[in-house]
Amino acid sequence: MSETVKQILDRFQSDPYMGRQGKVYTDTSDFMRITGGDVLVFGDGHYLVLRDEVERSYGVEDPKYWVKRCRHLESGQRRLLKLVFYEKFKLQMGDIKITCYRSPRKEARILDLVRGDSRFMQGFSAEDEKGNTIRVLDVVMGKRLDNWIYGLDVDHKTYFFEYLPKILEKFIGACEAIAYLHANGEKHGDIRRDHLWRETHTGDYVWIDFDYTFDFHENPFGLDIFGLGGLLLYIVGKGFYSQKDIIRRLGDEKKAPDMDPADFLLVFKNRLANLQKIFPYIPKELNWVLMHFSAGASVYYETVDEFLSDLRPCLKNMG
Amino acid sequence: METNKILVAIDGSENSKRAVEYVADIVKGCRDFEITLLHIERLPDRDIFPDEEAWKKACVGHRQKIDAFLSDNKQMIADYGIPQKMVSTDYVESCHSPLSEDPAYCSRGTSIAHDILHVAEKEHFGTVVIGRRGVSKAEEFMFGSVSNKIIHSGKDCTIWVVQ
Known part of the structure; x- marks a missing residue:
């Protein structure tokens, strides 16, 4: 039988996690369901989700449900996880509309290209059990x-x-x-x-x-x-x-x-x-x-x- | 440079169809002209597809669409009374194509204009014809303009821009 969040946390943390203890996810396709207190398991790592990332613009907070602020339980380090979200949208630049796409593959490839180059954010990609390309990112301090x-x-x-x-x-x-x-x-x-x-x-x-x-x-x-x-x-x-x-x-x-x-x-x-x-x-x-x-x-x-x-x-x- | 050789660059758009019509209208009744309809392959961006299969499928679709376009336009030229032997087509593959047949020359994807001019120079075309969609200054900055680049970079040939 697979582990519960409590069992995983007990195994990794000396101090108990006091918040919500959610579910364990090995398939991240339905990222809207994944929230604080859940644990994502993929690659060789366990990631406790702390919350969804938010983008702040003009005083308004816009949640990015496909980006999760996490703690990597093996190391205790903070990580950002970007889950797969295919989005096609029109970017308005002045009078011009540009069709843009969100591409996990592209970001994963660039992370490989710029590994160790401090001019770029650092991280790596790994697949969950359904083959979704998750990007595991260091937090820029x-x-x-x-x-x-x-x-x-x-x-x-x-x-x-x-x-x-x-x-x-x-x-x-x-x-x-x-x-x-x-x-x-x-x-x-x-x-x-x-x-x-x-x-x-x-x-x-x-x-x-x-x-x-x-x-x-x-x-x-x-x-x-x-x-x-x-x-x-x-x-x-x-x-x-x-x-x-x-x-x-x-x-x-x-x-x-x-x-x-x-x-x-x-x-x-x-x-x-x-x-x-x-x-x-x-x-x-x-x-x-x-x-x-x-x-x-x-x-x-x-x-x-x-x-x-x-x-x-x-x-x-x-x- | 051979003045009786005309290269018409086509991308499958209405603008390029107009360019073909224009050339056919001018050349009809003339003898000893060679018209080549050239397409520089621009595949859909690989990164916008979730996996290689989906991308490959889109690449096949793109090629079929352009093949049909080339064939329709060749027929259109024939309908002007221009003998079929005076018309040929040339499809320059993308170097990144998953359908590649190992061509002698492929497009690296950095500039359509330079690929067109490369073919024109290599095969001694005297005239290069291109349709123009008409872009604003801002669009030209952001997206680039094939016709403008050809006008600025073309040499040893006449350039017709069909609006």
Whole structure:
């Protein structure tokens, strides 16, 4: 007869688990049923489910039922388990809708590719008894990079001269990590602010979540490059700025610089790309890189290497 | 470059059908032209399928659809009164195809435009014809544009873009 949760916990933990004692699962297909207090058994491991992961956005908590926060009972370590969830959805980017897919196979493959590379989240994949590809992930101990930057309690000018050079150096490293994926025929698939984290102890930047994919033929890495451009804009500006934000900052509409649609991002038309207009100390070379993502651009970056070959000299000039 | 050799790139869309019609309309009544309908295989992304079987099935479906499209368009050209011997088809397989028959040249999947231009150069086509779907600036940034890339990268041939 197979073990109960209580028997498993008694075997692994000296202190008794005080919460709900649920079921033991060896088949994770019905992930909605699996919840705190259940134990997942697959590969060589036992994982006690603590709770469903939640995504926090604009103060709203959105549960991700296919991602479980767990304790690996053999080691006592915290782990994130991503269970198989096939999802096809339309990602809205400005006026463009992109069909995206969630692919456990892709994420499992990238975890193998980047094993031991601290620029990426770490983990491995294993199959449950029904052949579902579960990704077992180390928890990144840190904070979203954008939240960390937002939380720096300094004005933009201080930020720009005292913090940005170091941040930009690390961001270039993060871009090189994406170039490494591309060189190996892989794409991150979902480069956005909440997928680049800053590890607390090392200060290293770590990419997370590689399970998105999409079917672009002529420019397979275009979305990743656009994502990097958006992140760079946030990092340089210490935030995004709409026309309203600019007026609010200046306190008077008449003081706002002249701006036209070409100064804003090509895709998110309410985000100012031409940051030099509100922060005149931004060097023209760095502003030029940002302007490649603006509605006024006539040339786009087709590879991360092109993007980096313009960005690296900006860092040198700031030092 | 051989000016009487025309390469029409097709992807199974209405735009590429229009390109074929345009070429047929121009060439009808002319002698000694060679028309090749070229398809660069773009398989559905492997990662969007739960397993290899499902992906392979989708790849077979894709190939059948394009084979039918090539055959229909070849017939359409014949309906313009152009002799069948003047028309051929070329299907360039993806290097990653599970149905691969070990072709001499396969598409690595990084750029359809470069694959088309490679065939044009290798086989001395004087004219390359491509349909255009018409994309916004933002779409071109994100998804790329085969026709724009061909216009910018093509050399030693004439390029017709049929809108």
